[in-house]
Amino acid sequence: MATAPQVITRKVYKPSLNVGQVYARVYNSAGLMLPVGNTLALALQHAEDVQKQPDMTRLGGGTYAEVRRVTDVTIEFALADLNVVNLARATLSTVTESDAGTVTDQPIVLNRGGLIPLPHVLLSSVVITKTAAPGTPVPMAGNYEVRPEGIWIYDDAPGVTDGDVAKLSYSYAGQAVLEALTTKSAELQLRFAGLNEADDGKPVVVDIWRASQGVAKSLGLLTGKFGQLDVAGTLIADQTKTGAGISRFYRTTMV
The missing domain is CATH 2.60.40 (Immunoglobulin-like)
Known part of the structure; x- marks a missing residue:
């Protein structure tokens, strides 16, 4: 039986421990959204500028007025699958394939x-x-x-x-050759298909409309442990998203 929307929005108990797939495609393209593979970490970081006006009307000080504006939303993720697509995006590589x-x-x-x-x-x-x-x-x-x-x-x-x-x-x-640092950073549309293990595996889907992906922080070649790509990027306003209450950055859908 379907859950009424007002019941979902009033629910208090909602611990979160997510697993799930991350899908990506080039922003503003008609390409397929394809899984990027095992993603060990995925996080959005918010930064804001806080403007405060001191209360000068009486003794003791305090804040008279405050304005907060988000200045930046960044994304960080750790990729465990060093496949050709992930590696090319993380090293700004041009890829050539040969049979x-x-x-x-x-x-x-x-x-x-x-x-x-x-x-x-x-x-x-x-x-x-x-x-x-x-x-x-x-x-x-x-x-x-x-x-x-x-x-x-x-x-x-x-x-x-x-x-x-x-x-x-x-x-x-047959082989693929990746020529590093020969192209610009990618802009991606991402979808996180999360499953909340702390809440009976209920889905939590996050759509990230437009995100740049920066170069990998490092590329471990001999580390003695599983390799991973630690990459970060910035969420850029998607001007195609319009309307009151419609985010140009990201959206979360849950049940």
Whole structure:
């Protein structure tokens, strides 16, 4: 049976301990609202300017008048899923994607005890050939190691002299490349689909109409613990929201 609105607004008992999904799409776009993944923390912060006028009419002082105006609403969230979209937004990256493919007879220079870095990762079907007199390509074997990040030439690689020129052929997996700090910060529309565990799992939905997302505070690469992206932004007035009592910043709906 539906709960009457007047009963909801008069309810006093409402402890809050939320879990839930966060969805996002580019602001003012027709794109799908997609989940951002496991979000460890999500908070809105309000800042205000307080103008006070002292009471000078009698002894003892005090405040005669006060005006409070909100100057800023910021958002902070911690993302546990470092997927391509989250990482690109948090590092202001331009993303390029490529399907799996092959490279044939790429010229390389061999140096023992060093890595040959390549533009692709997760290689397979690797073949390195050197040209021996009288010009016959000879496949190399036992003197290098294929790593996700490139080709490692052994310190004691037999038949290899530093500076030798060879040819490399390989297959590679599909991949995404993120070029950091090459674009502007994103403006997003967000929806928090909360479930209040302290109130029988009742839904609490928060719509954030327009929020900028700043660059990640840090990007941990070796930390010894699960990685996360700590990002912050600012709620910007959405001028498309009009009417008396209609917020241009965010809205909360609960039962």
